[in-house]
Amino acid sequence: MTNLLKTRSEHARLRLEVTQELEDIFARSRRTAEAYGPEFLGLWDLAADHAQGGKLIRPLLMLEMFEALGSNEPSASNRSEAVRIAAAIEVLHFAFLLHDDVIDGDLVRRGRPNLIGELATSSFDETHSDAAQHWAKSGAILAGDLLLSATHQLFARANVSGSLKERLLDLLEHTIFETTAGEFVDVGLSDGVIRSDLSTVLQMTGRKTACYSFELPLRAAVILSGGSQELERRLSTAGAHLGLAYQLQDDLLSTFGDAAAHGKDAYSDLREGKQTAIISFARMSNSWPSIEPDFADPQLSFERAEHLRDLLRECGAEDFVLGLIQEQLGAFYESLAVVNETASIPTRVRDVLLDLAARFEGRKS
Amino acid sequence: MTNLLKTRSEHARLRLEVTQELEDIFARSRRTAEAYGPEFLGLWDLAADHAQGGKLIRPLLMLEMFEALGSNEPSASNRSEAVRIAAAIEVLHFAFLLHDDVIDGDLVRRGRPNLIGELATSSFDETHSDAAQHWAKSGAILAGDLLLSATHQLFARANVSGSLKERLLDLLEHTIFETTAGEFVDVGLSDGVIRSDLSTVLQMTGRKTACYSFELPLRAAVILSGGSQELERRLSTAGAHLGLAYQLQDDLLSTFGDAAAHGKDAYSDLREGKQTAIISFARMSNSWPSIEPDFADPQLSFERAEHLRDLLRECGAEDFVLGLIQEQLGAFYESLAVVNETASIPTRVRDVLLDLAARFEGRKS
Numbered sequence: 031m032t033n034l035l036k037t038r039s040e041h042a043r044l045r046l047e048v049t050q051e052l053e054d055i056f057a058r059s060r061r062t063a064e065a066y067g068p069e070f071l072g073l074w075d076l077a078a079d080h081a082q083g084g085k086l087i088r089p090l091l092m093l094e095m096f097e098a099l100g101s102n103e104p105s106a107s108n109r110s111e112a113v114r115i116a117a118a119i120e121v122l123h124f125a126f127l128l129h130d131d132v133i134d135g136d137l138v139r140r141g142r143p144n145l146i147g148e149l150a151t152s153s154f155d156e157t158h159s160d161a162a163q164h165w166a167k168s169g170a171i172l173a174g175d176l177l178l179s180a181t182h183q184l185f186a187r188a189n190v191s192g193s194l195k196e197r198l199l200d201l202l203e204h205t206i207f208e209t210t211a212g213e214f215v216d217v218g219l220s221d222g223v224i225r226s227d228l229s230t231v232l233q234m235t236g237r238k239t240a241c242y243s244f245e246l247p248l249r250a251a252v253i254l255s256g257g258s259q260e261l262e263r264r265l266s267t268a269g270a271h272l273g274l275a276y277q278l279q280d281d282l283l284s285t286f287g288d289a290a291a292h293g294k295d296a297y298s299d300l301r302e303g304k305q306t307a308i309i310s311f312a313r314m315s316n317s318w319p320s321i322e323p324d325f326a327d328p329q330l331s332f333e334r335a336e337h338l339r340d341l342l343r344e345c346g347a348e349d350f351v352l353g354l355i356q357e358q359l360g361a362f363y364e365s366l367a368v369v370n371e372t373a374s375i376p377t378r379v380r381d382v383l384l385d386l387a388a389r390f391e392g393r394k395s
Numbered sequence: 396m397t398n399l400l401k402t403r404s405e406h407a408r409l410r411l412e413v414t415q416e417l418e419d420i421f422a423r424s425r426r427t428a429e430a431y432g433p434e435f436l437g438l439w440d441l442a443a444d445h446a447q448g449g450k451l452i453r454p455l456l457m458l459e460m461f462e463a464l465g466s467n468e469p470s471a472s473n474r475s476e477a478v479r480i481a482a483a484i485e486v487l488h489f490a491f492l493l494h495d496d497v498i499d500g501d502l503v504r505r506g507r508p509n510l511i512g513e514l515a516t517s518s519f520d521e522t523h524s525d526a527a528q529h530w531a532k533s534g535a536i537l538a539g540d541l542l543l544s545a546t547h548q549l550f551a552r553a554n555v556s557g558s559l560k561e562r563l564l565d566l567l568e569h570t571i572f573e574t575t576a577g578e579f580v581d582v583g584l585s586d587g588v589i590r591s592d593l594s595t596v597l598q599m600t601g602r603k604t605a606c607y608s609f610e611l612p613l614r615a616a617v618i619l620s621g622g623s624q625e626l627e628r629r630l631s632t633a634g635a636h637l638g639l640a641y642q643l644q645d646d647l648l649s650t651f652g653d654a655a656a657h658g659k660d661a662y663s664d665l666r667e668g669k670q671t672a673i674i675s676f677a678r679m680s681n682s683w684p685s686i687e688p689d690f691a692d693p694q695l696s697f698e699r700a701e702h703l704r705d706l707l708r709e710c711g712a713e714d715f716v717l718g719l720i721q722e723q724l725g726a727f728y729e730s731l732a733v734v735n736e737t738a739s740i741p742t743r744v745r746d747v748l749l750d751l752a753a754r755f756e757g758r759k760s
Contacts, residue, residue, distance in 0.1 A: 062572055063572070063576075066572070066580070066602075067576075067580065067589075069588065073579060090644070123435060129536055129537075133529075133536060138485045154588075160584075161586040161587060161588075163580070164498075164586055165583065165586040165588055166578070168498045168578075168582040170574045171494055171536065172582075175538075175539075175540075175543060175571070175575055176571065178540060178543055179543065179547065179567075182551065183567075185548065185551070185566055186562075187564060191504060201547075202544075203544070203548055206541065206544045207424075207431070210537045210540055211428075211431035211432075211435045213537055214431075214434065214435050214438060214533070214534060214537050215431070215434065217529070217530060217533040217534070218434050218530065221526040221527075221529055221530040222520075222528055224432075224434055235643065237431075251517075289714055388694050
């Protein structure tokens with residue numbers, strides 16, 4: 031109980047630090063944005079507002095891990111650098127979300143209008159007119175570009191030694207390739223350009239989300255604490271399994287969970303024809319002929335969507351994906367096992383990861 | 396004559412260096428892209444191919460200026476760094492073009508299908524179907540993200556002293572803010588969110604194009620040669636005037652020039668309702684009531700477009716914009732005047748700029 035309370039107050043402290051850092055980042059550039067007229071300033075303020083709306087899973091994971099690793103570097107300034115990179119990772123996350131929403135045509139995120147939705151409403155009465163949608167989507171493309179640039183600026187200016195800086199830049203480069211490639215394959219699956227088999231879908235899922243959401247913060251924590259590349263690789267593997275489990279759980283929640291809790295459009299995955307492991311399984315089942323006609327129909331009614339969800343459950347897709355999640359969690363636990371004395375994962379580091387995995391159980395959002 | 400030949404062969408040498416550097420940049424990441432399947436590799440190869448299709452105005456301007464400035468830094472390695480940054484500026488240019496084409500819905504660039512057009516054709520028979528357009532535009536958004544990231548990586552890894560690195564990163568940050576803000580206002584003007592008066596249009600034009608096309612290469616050259624911030628400011632001012640003149644000339648060519656020479660869709664500016672200085676002037680003229688009905692009509696026929704062009708010429712818009720160009724060139728020449736002994740612009744530097752301005756005369760593309 032004491033331990034739990036300690037964890038909670040530590041979490042609150044870290045959250046406050048990240049929130050403050052994000053505010054500072056956006057406030058600094060707000061002064062720059064002011065020079066470019068009210069519309070551009072409005073775009074910047076909208077971006078700042080929405081970027082602060084997340085659960086901060088990624089920066090908190092990074093900072094928890096950074097503290098668990100302790101610092102092997104002489105400089106104490108690495109602590110403030112870690113907070114800045116943690117905030118940069120949240121900025122990157124939001125940049126990806128913006129372009130993802132443009133690509134998916136989504137207007138809702140985290141249970142309220144996303145930046146696109148708000149931008150359309152703020153300047154047009156007819157928010158679904160061509161001009162309103164064009165203005166809003168263009169704004170989201172440009173805001174994403176600004177935030178992608180801001181992420182790079184924060185990484186490039188990190189006040190760390192030359193070799194750590196290079197590892198940070200390598201990590202960012204790798205992350206952006208993985209995520210972009212994953213997103214491109216995701217689009218290809220939806221548009222029917224790439225064949226939707228289970229292995230392609232699982233690989234895409236890992237790349238599109240697990241990499242930047244789990245591997246990136248874990249590896250950044252190792253680098254900033256001056257940890258070895260071997261440790262970085264081991265945490266990367268653990269993070270990949272955990273990340274895939276997390277994203278599979280996300281897919282389950284989107285289709286079988288409570289929309290009010292997860293905050294996305296109810297059944298938007300089914301309307302958009304999102305190629306998930308759920309769908310890959312259903313495709314191989316006998317029920318596919320009764321599922322296919324309604325799947326990927328943008329006009330799908332709530333009632334038909336509920337029926338579709340029931341069919342997906344009955345054909346065994348939900349259980350199948352639950353099994354995949356268990357598989358990934360198994361591989362995750364295995365990756366934490368001791369290999370040899372020098373390459374072992376410190377106990378506190380292992381505890382952070384085990385804690386995180388435990389928090390997955392029963393999550394609703 | 397000897398001088399002209401020398402200039403030509405120097406130009407050819409610089410062009411070769413930039414082309415080779417661009418090839419190296421794309422080849423290095425091609426090995427990374429290979430891991431992500433044939434579709435992503437195809438996207439990367441398309442991007443590499445199209446990024447090499449430009450006139451290399453920006454990197455050539457930077458390198459010419461770098462050579463004219465001579466190096467005040469002890470390290471000779473700055474020369475290869477200059478070539479790399481010059482190539483990075485071309486990569487940034489292409490990243491902007493990609494997102495610009497997505498925003499404008501353009502399918503043609505430099506006289507042939509752009510990346511969007513080719514991506515649609517490569518995977519679909521019905522290239523105008525929703526899925527083909529979605530796939531192609533999403534690919535262009537993601538390719539733009541990759542190249543925007545690549546630009547930052549090249550700047551962040553430049554092998555120069557800490558203070559020069561900081562000036563380079565400041566310059567890149569400023570450039571991206573200016574360009575993005577200019578583009579956002581451009582979209583706002585097209586979508587009717589921002590009132591289209593002449594001063595807004597001129598400011599937008601300067602920000603959207605002149606900044607990254609002229610100020611960026613000139614300032615980067617000063618930084619890499621170890622020149623003073625005062626010189627950087629003076630060349631920035633000269634570049635701003637020259638850049639605005641260049642873009643105004645571009646607008647004239649798009650509407651009144653030869654489409655076969657400039658390589659864009661004939662009259663696409665008129666169909667898209669692009670808010671240029673030409674239109675701002677026409678809006679204030681008596682001819683506007685006969686121009687307005689056809690302006691910004693996506694279905695505008697070639698014949699109606701030709702008629703619109705004639706109306707724009709007759710109302711005096713072409714002459715007015717020619718006058719604006721002369722105004723900017725006048726301000727450019729003035730900015731090159733000697734201020735005092737210490738802040739004077741070296742003769743060779745002035746010659747590069749005067750040469751560039753001279754090349755504007757009579758350009759067709």
